[in-house]
Amino acid sequence: xxxxxxxxxxxxxxxxxxxxxxxxxxxxxxxxxxxxxxxxxxxxxxxxxxxxxxxxxxxxxxxxxxxxxxxxxxxxxxxxxxxxxxxxxxxxxxxxxxxxxxxxxxxxxxxxxxxxxxxxxxxxxxxxxxxxxxxxxxxxxxxxxxxxxxxxxxxxxxxxxxxxxxxxxxxxxxxxxxxxxxxxxxxxxxxxxxxxx
Amino acid sequence: xxxxxxxxxxxxxxxxxxxxxxxxxxxxxxxxxxxxxxxxxxxxxxxxxxxxxxxxxxxxxxxxxxxxxxxxxxxxxxxxxxxxxxxxxxxxxxxxxxxxxxxxxxxxxxxxxxxxxxxxxxxxxxxxxxxxxxxxxxxxxxxxxxxxxxxxxxxxxxxxxxxxxxxxxxxxxxxxxxxxxxxxxxxxxxxxxxxxx
Numbered sequence: 407x408x409x410x411x412x413x414x415x416x417x418x419x420x421x422x423x424x425x426x427x428x429x430x431x432x433x434x435x436x437x438x439x440x441x442x443x444x445x446x447x448x449x450x451x452x453x454x455x456x457x458x459x460x461x462x463x464x465x466x467x468x469x470x471x472x473x474x475x476x477x478x479x480x481x482x483x484x485x486x487x488x489x490x491x492x493x494x495x496x497x498x499x500x501x502x503x504x505x506x507x508x509x510x511x512x513x514x515x516x517x518x519x520x521x522x523x524x525x526x527x528x529x530x531x532x533x534x535x536x537x538x539x540x541x542x543x544x545x546x547x548x549x550x551x552x553x554x555x556x557x558x559x560x561x562x563x564x565x566x567x568x569x570x571x572x573x574x575x576x577x578x579x580x581x582x583x584x585x586x587x588x589x590x591x592x593x594x595x596x597x598x599x600x601x602x603x
Numbered sequence: 604x605x606x607x608x609x610x611x612x613x614x615x616x617x618x619x620x621x622x623x624x625x626x627x628x629x630x631x632x633x634x635x636x637x638x639x640x641x642x643x644x645x646x647x648x649x650x651x652x653x654x655x656x657x658x659x660x661x662x663x664x665x666x667x668x669x670x671x672x673x674x675x676x677x678x679x680x681x682x683x684x685x686x687x688x689x690x691x692x693x694x695x696x697x698x699x700x701x702x703x704x705x706x707x708x709x710x711x712x713x714x715x716x717x718x719x720x721x722x723x724x725x726x727x728x729x730x731x732x733x734x735x736x737x738x739x740x741x742x743x744x745x746x747x748x749x750x751x752x753x754x755x756x757x758x759x760x761x762x763x764x765x766x767x768x769x770x771x772x773x774x775x776x777x778x779x780x781x782x783x784x785x786x787x788x789x790x791x792x793x794x795x796x797x798x799x800x
Contacts, residue, residue: 470701493663495674
């Protein structure tokens with residue numbers, strides 16, 4: 407497998423983290439993001455969305471960090487990380503969708519603005535990110551993990567940008583359940599970090 | 604099964620459409636959205652995100668239209684709509700994520716602004732929606748469906764807001780591949796429509 411990667415991207419990081427957790431070897435291919443390499447061939451042919459991460463495995467080329475987590479869990483991770491029973495799978499999906507939508511519009515956008523200078527409405531991102539923190543805090547009341555009483559790719563998908571929130575001026579702050587959940591993820595065997603985390 | 608529904612919601616509609624396609628009976632529970640019923644108990648307990656659709660099936664309660672499609676496909680739809688083989692499943696996921704992210708920020712936001720008076724940046728939504736149309740037009744060059752040479756929940760997830768684009772001033776316009784794809788979905792056996800579509 408090859409992972410086309412940017413070290414500072416939380417979406418790339420979540421793939422690196424999961425590959426470490428499930429002990430899958432891969433080749434890291436650093437992408438010169440500042441030079442716009444993701445917008446030019448060959449990367450723009452591999453992913454017309456012109457984003458990273460991109461994962462290749464044999465003939466397969468995949469975009470989108472959540473879709474990549476689904477692939478890796480199904481192929482290499484086993485039922486624990488992503489169960490195939492319909493109800494159990496759908497409950498994991500609910501939180502993959504939160505990573506793709508609410509957290510992307512919240513914590514991720516706020517960090518893109520502050521850390522990378524993206525022109526977007528930081529106030530709106532903060533508002534959405536604060537809602538994310540409240541939803542997670544409530545969800546994690548009396549729970550160790552987002553679903554199924556064990557870590558799944560739901561946790562891996564939601565964790566990075568929430569834990570990097572301070573880089574967009576949305577620290578986890580007074581949300582003890584969220585902080586406990588972050589600490590539990592960091593305590594997982596074979597956990598790897600990234601800068602600022 | 605019960606579907607907590609708003610007729611004019613494209614996210615609710617995609618669930619109604621899929622239930623019709625796979626011939627699953629269910630009870631429709633209309634939600635008084637204008638009165639804010641989704642923000643109050645019992646709905647806000649069933650879905651703390653305070654959004655619809657919500658699907659219940661026995662003891663299971665699910666939020667998020669994409670997660671609901673995954674559930675219905677796994678439980679009632681069979682392998683054709685959502686294959687479980689890792690690579691095939693992940694390729695469907697890529698487009699569920701486009702529905703959850705790019706189309707939500709594009710066509711869906713533009714329509715929320717124009718049709719329901721949401722205060723958001725319509726110009727930004729148009730920009731994102733036009734990118735969605737280009738990505739879909741390119742993807743559908745020489746293809747009938749988004750993945751796997753047959754209809755999957757990827758098509759069902761992406762279709763509604765793209766086809767409703769004119770309600771947010773982003774008509775499909777001069778995108779013949781997208782228009783052909785919309786027409787093929789409308790030709791599926793047991794297809795049901797919604798207002799303005």
